[in-house]
Amino acid sequence: MKLKKFLLRYYPPGIILEFESRGLVKQRSIDLLYLSPEDNVDVLLKAISQQEPLITPSRYEQVKHLITILQLRLVENDDKMYHLTKVLRVHVLPLTNVALNKTGSQFITGSYDRTCKLWDADTGSLLRTLEGHRNVVYSIAFNNPYGDKIATGSFDRTCRLWNSDTGELLSTMEGHTAEVVCVAFDPLSTILGTASMDATAKIYDIATSQELVCFEGHKAEVIALSFSQCGRYTLTGSFDHSVKLWDVRTGSCIRDFTEHDNEISSALFNFDGTLIATGAMDCTAKLWDFGSGRCISTLDGHTNEVLDVAFDACGRRLATASVDTTVRLYDIQTGECTDVLEGHGKEVGKVVFNPQGTRVLSASIDKTARVWDLSDGSCSQVLEGHTDEVFSVAFSYDGDRILTSSKDNTCRVWR
Known part of the structure; x- marks a missing residue:
């Protein structure tokens, strides 16, 4: 094997090794999920070199430099205050969902007007209108x-x-017999997953548009779908109170998580795919071991429905959003609630971590979004101005930009 070059992955921290083996160019990663700005670089380098034969003494200084870059990234934007830069009235009829591209330079919006629109986040200009859907x-x-x-x-x-x-x-991917309510790409962008009110989920090949597999087994609407980082496994969450784990290659159901007592609101993997988090209308979130399917922790404390859950980039903490107006933070290893973030006046429907894992962003029907400092659990900023409920919020990949979206039919860009 011959090492060709290094690539950096900032969030979660990691170093990608690109190497040649038997005439083929391959990659593998050194995951630094527990990296902190205070870590001793020499100690880390020693541990890495003992486990990775491609890291030879001639590469030591280069690897030390890369680790230092990653440490500096972890503290960027820690004290940043966000300022409103754009207010965009994006559709005439109500918005349904929004999404940012990786850099945060563009975002898309879906609407009841049957279109999806693509926007330039810097200038606020409409780039494209994607038309053709009949609903x-x-x-x-x-x-x-x-x-x-x-x-x-x-x-x-x-x-x-x-x-x-x-x-x-x-x-155009067809086959569902009811509304499609969730779409997701796998991390390699080779397949596309869809979830539907017809109680099924489907996987399509992006290159050929052919349906590869249909996941059948839920007894009610499937409203959540997510891929593991390797793309081999898919989670589906349903109103039938269950979450199912599927093998994409075989179409078989590997696990059936059935301990929730009410409708599922969300289901997702942590970064390395060892854990699964689920949220439900039974006022709880749960952590599951991927290998055994065992419920490791029931994350309780909320007094009303859990509407959203989110892992930080490294999968060390979980945030939950609830109708009870609070966000709760949990330590993954212990299952203990470490912070209760209070301040919203009404239910909180969405929660996300910034890429560095130092802040949480929440959206509420009280017409605001809030930025929370996780060093002390305080609200560092209230993002105000929307005239109706804020239903979606997002950080850009490097955390320097925020997008908020509201039922007032506007999106606001904050930098």
Whole structure:
């Protein structure tokens, strides 16, 4: 094996090794999920070199420099205050969903007006209108980190794939017999998953537009779908109170998580795929071991429905958003609640971590979004100005930009 070059992955921290083996160029990663700005670089280098034969003494100084860069990234934007830069009235009819590309330079919006629109986040200009659906465009996604494709799921029972650079319709995926309410790309952008009110989920090949597999087994609407980092496994969450784990290659159900007592609101993997988090209307979130399917922790404390859950980039903490107006933070290893973030006046429907894992952003029907400092659990900023509930919030990949979206039919860009 011959090492060709290093690539950095900032969030979560990692070093990608690109090497040649038997004439083929391959990659593997050194994951530094527990890296902190205070870590001793020499100690880390020693541990890495003992485990990775491609890191030879001639590469030591280069690797030390890369680790230092990653440490500096972890403290960027820690004390940043965000300022409103754009207010965009993006559709005439109500918004349904929004999504940022990896860099945060562009975002997309779906609407009841049956279109998806692509926007320049810097200038506020409309770049493209993606037209063709015959009903509400409800679910939308970029194929991040690439950002050259957009998927739209509609109440017309189809999913459409578009070229984001040209606006060209690449394909229409059919087969569902009810509304498509969730779309997701796998991390390598080779397959596309859809979830539907017809109680099924489907996987399509992006290159051929062919349906590869249909996941059947839920007894009610499937409203959540997410891929593992390797792309081999898919989670689906349903109103039938269950979450199912599927093998994409075989289409078989590997695990059935059935300990929730009410409808599922969210289901997702942590970064390395060892844990699964679920949230439900039974006022709890749960952590599950991927290998055994065992429930490790029931994360209680909320007094009303849990509407959203989110891992930080490294998968060390979990945030939950609830109708009880609070956000709760949990330590993954212990299952203990470490902070209760209070301040919203009404239910909190969405929560996300910044890439560095030092802040949390929440959206509420009280017409505000809030930025929380996780060093002490305080609210560092209230993002105000929307005239109706804020239903979606997002950080850009490097954390220097925030997008808030509201039922007032506007998106606000903060930098």
